Amino acid sequence: MKFAHISDLHLGISLLNHSMMEDQTYILNEILTILKEEQVEALFIAGDVYDRGVPSVEAVNALNDFLTSLAQSNIHVYMIAGNHDSPSRLAFGSRLLAQVNIHIVGSYEGALAHFIEEDSYGEIHIYGLPFVRPAYINRYIEKEEEKVTSYQEAIQKVITEANIDWSKRNLILAHQFVIGAHLDTEGSEEIMVGGVDQIDANLFQAFDYTALGHIHRPQKVKQDNIRYSGTPLAYSFAEKEQIKSIPIITIQEKGDMDIQYVELKPYRKMAHLETSFKELLEEKMRKQYEKDYLHITLTDAQEIEHAIVTLRNYYPYLLRLDYKQQSQTTSPLYNKEIHKSKLELFEDFFTMRNQKQMSMEQKAYVQNLMDTLEKEKNV
């Protein structure tokens, strides 16, 4: 069977208050084209389909169109809910949609969702584990002592209880944070504090392929077949360098698996420019970047009034503007060391005000007075 793996569509997301709906519809179409070209039989969508629990109208429409096109092209769809999705809402009509081979796993209902595909080599078992917190697992456990107390335990339990026949070919979709995954600083993920939500990749190692979602950078975790597909688009300036791609997996007999990557090119690139205001006004610059999403850092020493308004005339997709010399906000009075003695503080002050140093006698006197006051304070 040949299937593709995408995740973290975040339909409806906006970047710096700019809706990326346009880019998203574009990329969905791209994906569709690729899938048809590659003659992919199934598509795994590993969660964070929407950006919010209650998505916008456009987002819903986009997904609607996407799924409809997929169904029309006879591509089976397996979709799980991520932490951004509202499981119940995402799984609306799932039982009906299953009839056209669109399988949506919304909430965890006590057991690992299980589907079976058939190819020339026999059965392929597909499992769908939507984003879970230990609490979701505990809902189905009666006895207090059997309740799980960590994410690791929770996932472990779910997989164990599924009684998987490891002799068969088993594929799983999941949306969790697996240890070893690399996060970008200032990336667009929403990361939990303290890493308590992290689970070990070992849990998945027996699966023939693990389609993960949640981390936005495409990467493998420990093994090639445990993989985050990453977002199809860059959703923050931190991701602008990343090459987004779709893994296309061909699985034949058990043990015989092959992964290819098809690059995804976004509608609009992202760029971070660090330059002066003047340079930005130049023709060359404009031509190059006027269509891109821009984060501009001005190198000018002084702030330029209404810079953003002016620049937006030339660069309509300028999303963020700041200045390199932000140390201007730091006043000349600012002392980095907080442990300057009181005398030293006064010396600084004195010098600042009188443009000269204090004499020895003055220093001695001030020190003495400060000591006296200290003593009086403590008495």
Next chain:
Amino acid sequence: MRPIQLTMQAFGPYKNSVTIDFDALNQSGMYLISGDTGAGKTTIFDAMMFALYGETSGKERQAQMLRSQYADASVETRISFTFRYREKLYRIERKPQYTIQKQLKDGTLKEQKKLADAMLYYPDGSVLVGTKNVSEAVVSLTGLTYEQFSMIAMIPQGKFETFLLADTKTRNAIFRELFHTEFYKSFQERLKEDTKQMSTHLQVLRQEMNAYVNQMEVEEKDLRELLSIEEGYFASDFDTRFKKYLKDEKSKEKKQKEELKQLDKSLQELVQTLTQLEQNQKWLKEKKEAEEALKNEEKEFEKAKHTIAKWEKEGRQEKLQEARITLRKLEEELPTYEKLASLKEEIETKQIEISDLKESFIDAQKKKKELEKQIKQLKKEINRQKGMEGTLTKLEKEKATVRAQILVLKDLKKRYVDYDSLQKNIEEKEETFKELLATSQKEHNLYQDYFDAYLMGQAGILASSLKEEEPCPVCGSIHHPRLAKVTKEVPSEEALHTQETKAKEMAKKAQMASGEVGALKKQESTMKKELNALLEKENLKTKKEVEKKYDQKIKEEETLLEQYAQAEKDLAQKEKDETSYQACIKQEEKVVALLHEKEKQLLIEEEKQNQRKEQAKTIKETLSYASIAVAKKKQQQLKEKILEQEEESHSLEEEIKAHQNQIASIKGRLSQISGQMKEKHTPNEIENKISKNRTLKAQLEEKRSNLMEDLTLLRAHIDKHSELHHLLNEKKALYEKDMKRYQWMNELALTADAGIKGKEKVTFEDYIQMVYFDRILEKANQRLLVLSNGLYQMVRASSSNLQSHNALEIDVIDYSIGAKRSVRTLSGGELFEASLALALGLSDEVQSRIGAIEVDTMFIDEGFGTLDKEALNLAIQVLQRISASGKQIGIISHVEELKSKIPSQIVIKKGQGNKGSSIRILTEYNDSTLQD
């Protein structure tokens, strides 16, 4: 300060007790408090603040309002709050003051006041009690007051921009408290003060110097001029001039001293001469006096001698000797007087004794007479009572007889009774018998009938089976002419037997009864016989007679008993009388004996008394004086007289001797004086000489004293001016030194207190605060950058106004327009972001600067509603990063998004009607019914 557990009872919308275990939420560092409006979200913060400080957030909610209006009067409002501070657990229990309506037994409502109270439990187990105490303890423990805490750790609902928009003065005050910049303020003030003191000091010095100068009186013209100029002493040649002046004065002094010396010498010589003259004058006077004294003495001497001669003529001596002899005789007689006196006493005493004795004699006689009378009487009684016993015995016999008779009669009575009853019994029994007989007869008859019937029956039966020509079993006849008929009622053999038995029984019974009757009748006759016999014996015939006699006898017996009792009494009396009689006899004997004795005694005493009287008479005759008192008086007189005379003579002798001595000494002195006086001047001559010399002396002395005065003055003048000169120089030196010091102190003071002309008014304290503020802003800006997506940065406003204290105002740099604007121009959401950033910055700074304060908790009450989707995301991101570093952040919000982003939640549900709110805790691991 990190909350661990909170229990609220009857507090706000919580009717009963709810407990929040923060530990369960502690895992993720951030938790959400969500619920409907008015469900009780802010109440949780209120509860914590209240527990700690006794005040509530927002201050609008007064303590009384904290009491839950849903709660029963019996449930008290209480908060129990456990928190961790520096790894140790503390617990506070606090109750607000409130009034409840208590229902009394009679149904009326009484208002009862519940007092506020608080208790703080320390980790070591000790307890602190008292609302104020606990609040103060919390302040000292955490290092933060209520206001400070809310500034740093809380962003209250609707008030978050308070700190952000506060004016400099307020911020000034806040910083002063938080960072204790009052130290710097007091430093400033102190500098100012010290400098001022120094200036005053300098002025004082100048005044002192002036004072010195004013004291100077200098004649030298130039110098005087110099001194009259203001601060002329600062002139350079002043010193030299002054020194010269002093030198001149000193030489003047020397000359005057010489003069004085000469004068003294002359004076000395004069004094010597004068002394000598005076001495001579004294001696002359003395001589004259002595000569007079001598004359007096000799006169006295003659007088004394004359008196002695007179005495001898009178024969004084012999008379004295006579008197002495008389005295001696008298003294020898004295004891005899005493003896007489004592004897007289004895006579008197004994006389009394004798009269007593006489009295008792008479008493005894009286007594004897009485006793005799008594005896006579008793004897009479005793005689009368003889024969008592006889009576008693007789009575006893009679008593017995009567009793015996009574018994007999009683017996008779009884027999009558028995007899009667027996008769009755017989009658009854006869009746019974009669009946029985009748019955027996009846039964027998019946039996007979039965038998007949039976027989007949048998016969009938038999007969019925008889056939003609067949022999009858009975008689064998073959003809049966009259067959017996079968009677209907043929009793069975059994019945017949039964009846037979019955009849027989009856007969037996009748017979028995008859027997009984017979026996009884026999008894009766026996009884009758006996009765009759007895009656005969007593001579009585009827029952009535018996009874009459019986009553009579009873009466007799009664009388006898009475008599007998009386007799017994009399007998007893008699015995008593016997005893008394005996006693009296004995007593009488005793009295008689006593009488005899007394008589004897009396006689003896009277004899003795007479003897004494005789003796007394004899003694009296031997005495010369009437009594001892008289004798003693005479003794005294004599003694006095003798003594007097002896003394007189003695003193006279003495006097004579004295005079003799005196005469001798005066004569001696006179000759001495003549020897001493060398020159033979007359008193007048000497007198003249003396006065002349004296006048001269006076003159010289005057001269001298004037000279002394001048000298003294000059010396003083010199000393004074030397001193003044010295002092002046000292002060000058000091002044110069201090002036330098003052100059640089002033510089410091002006700097510190913003007094530098031409520069912005920034004091040292301001400066310090600005430093802090910059640091805070720096920290805040880091957050704000993220929150606002790089759009805003806060900066301290620099002012152009030299007077105002604008040092702590905040401006915002808006990068989108590249310009600065006041913080007040921000929108609601932006304000929230800025406030949040600022609060975080402030908290950070407080922690790092004052490590003693541990503020690892933060509460944000609403405000997220003002943020759009993206801003919300950013805010959560920022907060998550902060909570990752150890701070526990509690968020109150009703924003839906947050519910899915923050798994640890306290969900508050408003109860319906009177129910009060309830709480559910959801965590990552346990959310039971969390639906999304």
